[in-house]
Amino acid sequence: MSDLLPPLLPRSPHGGPSSTAFSGLDFSVNSNPYGPNPVLLEAVRNADHAHYPDPAYLDVRQALADWHGVSPDMVALSVGASDLLHRLARAFLPAGSKLLSLHAPFGELERAARLQRAEVVVVGELPAALLTQTRLVYVGQPHNPTGRCLSEGERQTVADACAAAGALLVLDLAYAPFTEVSINYQPSTIALHSPGKAHGLVGARPAYAIAAPEVVARLENLAPAWHLPAGTAALLQKLPHAQEFLAHTLPQVRRDALALAAALARFGAVEHHGTPYMTLEVGDGARVPRELLALGIKVRDCTSYSLPGHIRVSTQGGTRDARLIAALQEVRDG
Known part of the structure; x- marks a missing residue:
């Protein structure tokens, strides 16, 4: 058993x-x-905490989608990036598969992979061709704790390799606002955003991902009902107007x-x-x-x-x- x-x-x-x-x-x-960002803090405080929110969070997803120039079905919401990473592992890392990480991955993703009985492979340089059974490739943009960042051309090369191998590239953008990294969204890429760091509101645990609709559908399917508290949802909806x-x-x-x-x-x-x-x-x-x-x-x-x-x-x-x-x-x- x-x-x-x-x-x-x-x-x-x-x-x-x-x-x-x-x-x-x-x-x-x-x-x-x-x-903390006073505009976002006010949004959290003024949220409707007395009633259940829309279980699909359509207004929140639409606001973020409009801001990023994508469709709402490309937006997955989360309380903290850790939850999204665990859902990613459950959705895309079957037992025996591989997570390939450029430098040490964020600890929650490594733990999520090992819970799935997947292999975690850490490399100092990304190979030209992905290892057999690689399903997720993790790159911090910038990396934590080193701060290293791939160039746009290097990111494109990795994204192309993932597309060719049927893998997904996870770009962790938790600290991207501090370095002004910009990302072009592609079908083989999952862009993971954690705006609480840059806005000084980590306690509210806001996070979301931009990915292909079929990827988002799997992530949303693994989330429980009403998985986003009212305050966090209000923060994310206000985010585009609080820069x-x-x-x-x-x-x-x-x-x-x-x-x-x-x-x-x-x-x-x-x-x-x-x-x-x-x-x-x-x-x-x-x-x-x-x-x-x-x-x-x-x-x-x-x-x-x-x-x-x-x-x-x-x-x-x-x-x-x-x-x-x-x-x-x-x-x-x-």
Whole structure:
């Protein structure tokens, strides 16, 4: 009987809060420190929480479809990208198939694949031809935690390879607004959007995907009824009309991140590609976060990303970033 059931796997590690109380500065979360977007926050607060929403969320899907220049049947909605990734795995990764990931995948997708008894193959460069039984190819645009990004031509090459092999290319665009990555939607591509990061509203868990109608139909079929709370639905419907916040705040986030990367360079090798987050080589990726935590500073150990000896930090603004630098100096001085 147990052979027929999905395996029990531990939760994927993430940055941000845990069950342990913490009141210091959190550099482990890659969210806009100048949020939340007041327009979207008002939409959440004013949503109709007293009644069931339209189970098909037609108005929400139409608003997002008009914004992206696609049809509503190409929009799948979700509470958090993690739910969409788990549904993707259930829909397109049968046991024995392969998930091919450029660099380490987001932990939730890896976990979802392993729950399906699929094989996870991590590569540093995408091959010219996909491996046999590859059903999903995952590319972070930009990648987390490195910030690396494929060029438009490279993305097209991967999309063509997926189309030829009958696979789907999953482009994780959680941090695309920070780097202004633009995507052309294609039948072999699933564009996964998590606007809560850029708008400083990760707690509302807004997410959606743009994909071919037959892909969206499978994703929607795996969702329970009324899977989107009223506040999250209202946020997504308002999203196309709430972009002014990004124009005001993201340039400052970029300036803060550049300044932080420059200040971190004296502690070790820094990898930064324009995102709010960056990696720092510290030698002991487990010890340094523990010692920083004792000083009221939380960072992300990158061991789970196959980058032992590195931490990931995300800018929290000038004065708070200065406290991180001071804490790192204290840890180094011992």
